[in-house]
Amino acid sequence: MPKLSRSAEELSRLARQYADDMTPEEDAAITADALADPDNPPADVLIRRGRPPLENPKVPVTIRLDPEIVDYFKAGGRGWQTRINEILLDFTRSAKGRR
DSSP, X not given: OOOOOOOHHHHHHHHHHXXXXXXXXXXXXXXXXXXXXXXXXXXXXXXXXXXXXXXXXXXXXXXXXXXXXXXXXXXXXXXXHHHHHHHHHHHHXXXXXXX
């Protein structure tokens, strides 16, 4: 039995050729069929996975701290950077209240 597989390059070339030869009516019919298929949502309406984007994302920074400070917070385990952020946030909010 003959081998019917084609290379990726050949398949890509054939797809481009077919798309170039397609009439606007054929394109509209294919698009309508694809949009009507509930198992094939358009790429722009796909459900995104993972966390939703934050309204106020944190800003990455580089900061130099004394080793004593880093050691103290790391000794508390995971989340040491978050704890530093919380302390700085509390300080900032209380300092704003004193102005």
